[in-house]
Amino acid sequence: MxxxxxxxxxxxxxxxxxxxxxxxxxxxxxxxxxxxxxxxxxxxxxxxxxxxxxxxxxxxxxxxxxxxxxxxxxxxxxxxxxxxxxxxxxxxxxxxxxxxxxxxxxxxxxxxxxxALSLHVDTSRDGTVDIKNTSKASWTWGPYGHGAILLVNCDRDDADSQGTDNVDMEISSYADLKDMSCLSLKSQGPKTFFKTNKVLLHVSPSYSEKLRVFHRTATDIDYKHVLGSDTLFYEVEYDGEEEHTFYVEGLSFPDAGFSGLVYIGVTLLEVTEKGIPESPVFTEKVVFRMAPWIMTPNTLPPQEVFVCSLPENADFLEQISELAKSANCKLTVCSEVDSRKDRWIQDEMEFGYTEAPHKYFPVVFDSPRNRGLKDFPFTKILGPDFGYSTREPINEFDVTAMDSFGNLEVSPPVTVRGKAYPLGRILIGSVVLTNTGRRMTQVVRDFLYAQQVQAPVELYSDWLIVGHVDEFMTFVPAQNQKGFRLLLSSPTACYRLFQEKQKQGHGGAILLQGRDTHQKTIDDVLSDEKRRAESHYVQSCINWNRNILKKELGLTEQDIIDIPALFLMEHKKARAFFPNMVNMLVLGKRLGIPKPFGPIIDGKCCLEENVRSLLEPLGLHCTFIDDYVSYHQYDGNVHCGTNVRRVPFSFKWWNMDLHSHGIRGILSSL
Structure with a gap:
């Protein structure tokens, strides 16, 4: 009852x-x-x-x-x-x-x-409206949970539209309708009763800006906007039909102050006597949860690679094209006109997706960095069944390099101290002490935390000049119990390798030969005490993150591979000395790794050979890509200059057990 x-x-x-x-x-x-x-x-x-x-x-x-x-x-x-x-x-x-x-x-x-009067929604999450849905007013997580789901209708099915489909109050096409969730109002009783008494569909003011409801007319052609966007009540007019069909459109992803839950109610108002106001005799509500935006890690299969065309990166483009072709991926090249000389397509956007039981589509999350590529996600990626979302701070001066999405990654699925994270955990770079240094702007952080299903972990990246997590870490697929390995940049591993080569009599081998006016030999690097002290500092920063990642992702040392790297210090911040090999493009088992131009020993780059020996036993194929002129000299590498849309998780987010997780994730940088 x-x-x-x-x-x-x-x-x-x-x-x-x-x-x-x-x-x-x-x-x-x-x-x-x-x-x-x-x-x-x-x-x-x-x-x-x-x-x-x-x-x-x-x-x-x-x-x-x-x-x-x-x-x-x-x-x-x-x-x-x-x-x-x-x-x-x-x-x-x-x-x-x-x-x-x-x-x-x-x-x-x-x-x-x-x-008989009742609302019906898809509480069982099988894509169809349930007639006997007694738990429709509550929402629970887990494989045995219940509750209906709304998609944020943020794609653009109408080619003539100027924005996403959720900015207007119309249903433009059948494709637009398929992005919405069905709500059924069923009623039975004497027909004269419904002509003299009122049935109201309603939504509270706190939810009215989060959804819209459309009423299907008897002709099945027109859909009337009846609720949401400041419309709080709708009187259902009866002409003998026992079922009214409504379509509910999500407008906003979960965010600060919005859990993602929205309620729609129906109330029966009884007219007792003429001249006396009607009184409520029955009310019922149903709940929807807004589907979150979900990121995809490197370990998911790639579908499409994005890269920018520049006057000086023709060779780079050719190498990326070959790699994408070998991985059976579509390649999309952003023209010079569209990029406006902005090469950092990884920093501009992050690909993810949103999903309900009846529908899935990818969603590009546009960063607030707003440089040359700022219009590309909206004008070139947004489209039919391809959504768009962004978050902008009120004050544009609050945006720093930390808000570029090279500073936004996600782990593969992990289990940590008995808690499962089947969609992985979001990783963002931040500071050690929150009252000093740079960190991701609050509106973006709030958005990421509010999605709930990929509980964020904050790492320390402010020690870098650019400040992005992809400068010292990445994940690659592996045939082990966890299904992946974490790669970390390591000055210690580089020094160990160079010391080994020096002992073998190769101290005179040159690093960055032909690529830098400040070429160094192995002997030069090992004898430079200032560089050694700087490398010790950098390694301590990476080790700080290493410990966070081990704790928050449930990793052991056997899950981590150290990739040789060296950094230079300028104004107390670090940048990669030679191309940073962890800043790679991962396309299944095929890796596009920045060519490090390491010391040539016996005709081969010793840095490349070292990385091959670490990764090829995992079944991975290493392709070293020359990004020195077009990217490295501008403080970025292959990953920074590319982006990948991937296959979504097969795991359904609503089957997560969040009762043991909490909803805020873990702030690991404090």
Whole structure:
């Protein structure tokens, strides 16, 4: 039973009211009864179930009698069995007695109209509306959970539209309709009843800007906007139909101050007498959860590679094209006109997706960096079944390099101290102390935390000049229990390798030969005490993150591979000395790794050979890509200059068990 209402009875005149199937009506038999009455009996017609609720320690019902003491110790409730065919065709009669039940003093009569009225949504999450959805007003996580789901309708199915589909109040096409969730209002009862009483669909002001509701007309052609966007109530007009179909459109992803839950209600208003305002006799609500935006890690199969065309990167483009072709990926090249000389396509956007039981589509999340590529995600990627979202701070001066999305990554699925994160965990670069240094702007961080399903971990990246997490870490697929390995940049590993080569008599081998006016030999690097001290500092910063990642991703040392790297310090910040090999493009088992131009020993780059020896046993194919002129000299490498759209997770986010996770994730940088 969804609710209970009270009906006041009177012995002076008959009462007419309505009872909705699935509800209990409490009869107030004490408000108006004949003077001197001390007991009563109650009877209902065949369509009414009458129930007496009492405390047997205080009230003793006599054997073989329906006579009850009138001492407020007994409650009378009634329910109806089937919808009425006619107005007032269900009857209840309360008879009052005095003289200890021996004298008939009067009676109260109730005429009930039984109505079926209910909202229905996809509570079982199988893509179809459930008729028997008793748990529709609550939402629970997990494989045995329940509750309907809304997609944020942020794609653009109408080619003539100037924005995403959720900015207008129209349904432009059948494709647009498929992005919405169905809501059904079913009713049964005498047709004349619905012509004289009101049925209102409604949403509270706090949710009105988060959704829109459209009513399908009888012609199945037009869809009328009826709720949301400042419209809080809609009176459903009845012309004999027993089912009304509505389509619900999500407008906003979860965010700060918005959990993602939205409620829609229906209320029946009864008209008692002409000139008297109608009164509510029944209300019911259903809940939807807005589907989150979900990031995809390197370990998911690639679908499409994005890269910018520049005057000086023709060779780079050719190498990326060959790599994408070998990985069976589509290649999309952003023209010089569209990029406006901005080469950092990884920093501009992050690909993810959103999903409901009935529909999935990718969504590009546009960063607030707003450089040359700022319009590319909106003008070139947004389209049919390809969504768009962004977050911009109020003050544009709050945006720093930390808000570029090279500073936004996600781990593969992990289990940490018994807690499963089947969609991985978001990783963002930040500072050690929150009152100093740079960190990702609050509006972006709020958005990422609010999605709930990829509980963020904050790392320390402010020690870098650019400040991005992809400068010291990445994930690659592996045939181990976890399904991946974490790669970390390591000055210590580089020094160890160079010391080994020096002992083998190769101290004179040149690093960055032909690529830098400040070429160094292995001997030069190992004898430079200032560089060694700087490398020790950099390694300590990476080790700080190493420990965070081990703790928050449940990793051991066996899950981590150290990739040789060297950094230079400028103004107390670090940048890569030679191309940073962890800043790679991962396309399944094929890796596009920045060519490090390491010391040539026996005709081969010793840095490349070292990395091959670490990664090829995992079944990975290493392709070293020359990005020195076009990217490295501008403080970025292959990963910074590319972007990848990937296959979504097969795991459904609503099946997560978040009861043990909490909803804010873990702030690991404090």
């Amino acid at each position: 969804s609710q209970q209402r009270t009906i006041l009875l009177s012995h002076l005149r008959a009462t007419h009211s309505v009872c909705v199937l699935g509800t209990k009506c409490l009869l107030d038999i004490y408000g108006s009864f004949p003077p001197g009455a001390d007991s009563f009996t109650v009877q209902g017609s065949p369509g009414v179930h009458v129930c007496i609720v009492y405390n047997p320690e205080k009230i003793q019902a006599g054997p073989n009698t329906a006579l009850w003491p009138l001492n407020r110790g007994a409650e009378v409730t009634v329910t109806t069995v089937v919808p009425s065919e006619h107005i007032n065709d269900n009857k209840v009669k309360v008879v009052y007695y005095g003289g200890n039940g021996k004298v008939l003093l009067g009676s109260a009569r109730l005429y009930l109209t039984s109505i």
